[in-house]
Amino acid sequence: MQQRFETIEQYLEWMGNNNFTNMTWDIEATGLLDETSIDYTASPYKIKPSYKHHCIVVEEHGGNILAFYDGPTYVFDGREYTERLPKASSMLHTEEVVTLKDYTPVEYIHLPLKEFKNYVLKRKIKRVVAHNMINFDLMSMKLVEDMDFTIGVEHRDGGLTTWSADTWMGKQVVFDDTLVISKTCNPDLFGGHSLDKLSRRAGGDTKIDFRKHLAPDVRFLDFAADMLYYCIYDVKANTAVWHWLQDHEDYQLSDRDNYIKNWLSPIQLEKKVAEIITYQEHRGFVLNVDLCEKAVKDLDAKMEERRARVEPVLPPRPATKKFMADYTPPKRQFKQNGEITSYLQKFIERIGAQLKEGDDRTMIFEGKEYKLPLPADVPLKTEMPAKIGDTTHIKQWLMGEFGWIPSEWKETDLTVDQKKIKLPMENIVAKIDRWLDVTYSTAYKEERLDGFGDYMKITPRSTRAYVRQRLIDRASKGSCKVLTNPSFTKGQEKEMCPDLERIAEQFPFAKDVIEYLTFKHRRSAILGGGMDWDEMEDGEEPEKGYLASIRQDGRIPTPADTCGAATSRMKHRKVANVPRITSLYGAELRELFGVGDGFFQIGYDFDSLEARKESAYCDQYDPTKEYCKSLMMEKPFDVHTMMAKRISEIIGRQFNRSPAKNVKYGLTK
Structure with missing residues (x-):
């Protein structure tokens, strides 16, 4: 029978003891902690009325599951629940209904939502386990319920090393954030560190799907039985993940001596870094909007100046399918009575051609005469004017026409996605095939194939089938890095490739091209950026820029994925790779960021x-x-x-x- 208590005291009396326990917990709320849920104009920050906790689920290791929420007690014995989602229905202007059925039965103890704070105060807790709790769950409870927390730090005094304890509302606990622990133990873990992927590795209860038919900003607006069940299984899955991490043969965290010797210090450090970065994300930096707008206008002028100099001297590039479609004659060109069809007439007008005076069987286009009817489905133009942003075309032209020898080439790992997450083999093979398509159809073939070195036994004379198999064999064993595009620049300072200076007499506009692309990237950083321009393919657009992320308080959040890179280093989000002041237009971009009145901004960097x-x-x-x-x-x-x-x-x-x-x-x- 499903248990329900109104207070924690009733629960503890029912249990008959209050021995120390480890607990795994999770919150389901209406959204994330960002400008949609936090009033950043208030001091201190305040939660907006639209944000609230739906439920909090706790699993006491080896014991009970507790669900803190307000409303009727759901009995998860296999019975079906169908409920309307009023807020989602109102937002989407449709009738949104969810059904929970065909599920594994589970029992839990129901308590009011307000009792969770009392639970933490009254229950003897040793370890607190959650996934991403430092960034979200603990911070949410601090903002909503004033449940303060601290992350302990390491202290070294001579040869003595000690650690201060983690605390929750003044109680000493150990916060085990499975996201932080997993990334600390193996930052390059195949598949990544999401709860879904980790729970599948752990082999116990796994994370389940939840309202996938709804967009994320709508999915969590309404509480219902399916949300509670989803939260319960998130907790059960994370308990399995925690045990898996503790017993993993490569980590052996459950071995006390091994944990203290090898893991206590790095895990505690990464927990503290995660806390600091969470505060940094919410605090952010002041962004000077006026300077942003001035910079965009200045960059537009600089880009136009260089575009006007470069594009007239560029050779035409192969036309795109869309371009050629505009210059492809229609199939029906003459009526049965010999008159021109409306299709042909519109085609002639569209391309700016005209019929020869006194001869309706001859068309004049760009100074050349064409006898009608024209060959159907054969474009009159297969080349189009090149733009300064067509970097692949320009690079191939410089290599083929002037013998440019790039100092550096960009490379990519065919086994991972853009977030450096390992791909399944079928996706890897597809990426290999796409790389081969480009390699064997461009001027880069010789350099790309020659870039493997002796260990891959691939040369420019190797057949496509042979190269494909070698790459598949390599990818099945680990990373598979290949050359992609030559770089106009070299080194961290992005200095112009020296060989471009050699061909300056034949093509004196190389510096203009580089400056244009740099200015374009700087502009994109403000209006929509975040990716290095010299690492982008033609037509590829970077992520949204600084202005798109500015909040009502005039600040821009500066989040980072702590321990997010394969090398255990951070991966910054939203604000990343801001150029140094010695770089082209670097000082102007750095000037966009600042601090409030009465504060000073200090920048520093470690030397090697x-x-x-x-x-x-x-x-x-x-x-x-x-x-x-x-x-x-x-x-x-x-x-x-x-x-x-x-x-x-x-x-x-x-x-x-x-x-x-x-x-x-x-x-x-």
């Missing part, structure tokens, strides 16, 4: 932080100290320059400093 730490560890293993010293030296005697020099000596040809960094990081990760 990783290299300096590495030198301290490797000193005892390097008798000559040559490598250790190179880690501390300035250019041109630094480790990357020396690595490039050594590699060049080994392979018998020039190997640049930038790719040498990849070799160094790969060897010392």
Whole structure:
């Protein structure tokens, strides 16, 4: 029989004891913690009236499942529940109804929503487990119920290391955020770290689908039986994930000695970083809208100036299908009585042609005479004017016409998606085929195939079928990186490729092209940006820009995925890769960000932080100290320059400093 209590005291009395427990919990709310739910103009921030918690579910490990929510008690014994979603129906102007059926029965104890805070105060809790709780659940309870929390930090005093405890409303607990733990233990985990993917790996209860027919901003507006059941299974799935992480043979977190020696410090550090970044996301930076608008106008003028100089000298490019369709004659050109059809008449007018005076069987187009009827479905033009933004066409033209030899090539890993998440094999094969299509149809073929080196046994003379199989074999064993496009620039400073300077007499506009594309990227960063222009394919647009993310308080959020990269480094979102002030239009972009009146903004960067730490560890293993010293030296005697020099000596040809960094990081990760 389904249990229901009105207070935590009743629940504890019913249990008969209050022994320490580990708990997994989750919240279902009307939305996320962002400008839609938080009033950022208030000080301190306040939750908007539209935001509320629907339910909170707790699983006491090895014990009961508790569901805190207001409303009738649902009995999940297999019976069917069909309910209307009033808010979703009102927003979508349709009748939205959801049904829970054909599910696995589950029992829980029902308590009022307001009792959750009392539960945390009264229940003896050792570990608190949730997925992404530092970024969302704990913060939500702090804002809605004033349930304050702290994340403990490491303290070092000489040779003594101690840790302050995590606390929740003053109680000492251990917060085990499974998202943080999973990313700390294996940031490059195949498939990623979502609760869905992790629960499937764990092999226990798994996350279930929920209202997939509704958009995310509508999906969570209304509470119903299916939401409660969904929340229960999120909790059960995460409990399974927590146990899986504890017992994983590569981590062995359940081994106390191993945990303290190898994992306590990094996990506690990543928890604290996640908390700091959460506050940073909500605080953000002041964005000067007036300067943004001035910068866009300035960039428009600079781009137009360079476009006007470059486009007249560019050769035509192969026409797109849409362009050729406009210049393709219709099938029906003459009526049975010999008169021109309306289709042909409209075609002639559309392309700016005309009939020869006194001869309705001859068309004049761009100074050339064409006898009618024209061959049907054969376009009159197969080339179109090139634009300054057609970088692939321009690069191929420079390589073919002027013998440009790029200093650097972009590369991509065919085994992952844009978020660096590992793809299933069928998707990888599809990406391989697309890469081969481009490779064997462009001027890049020789350079792309020659870029593999000896280990792949691929040369420019290799057949497509052979290359395809080699790439599939490689991808089945791990990453599969291939060259994509040549780069106009080189190095982190984005300096112009030196070989473009060599061909400057034949094509003096290379700098104009680079500046145009740089200005375009800077403009996109403000109005819609976030991706490096020299890593984009033609026609590919980056994500939305700064102005699209500005809040009512005049600030822009600055979130980051802590430990989100495969190398355990952060991946910034919304505001990323802001150019340094020494870069073209970098100072102007940095000037857009600021702080409130009475505050100062200070910027700093560590000088070769990783290299300096590495030198301290490797000193005892390097008798000559040559490598250790190179880690501390300035250019041109630094480790990357020396690595490039050594590699060049080994392979018998020039190997640049930038790719040498990849070799160094790969060897010392």
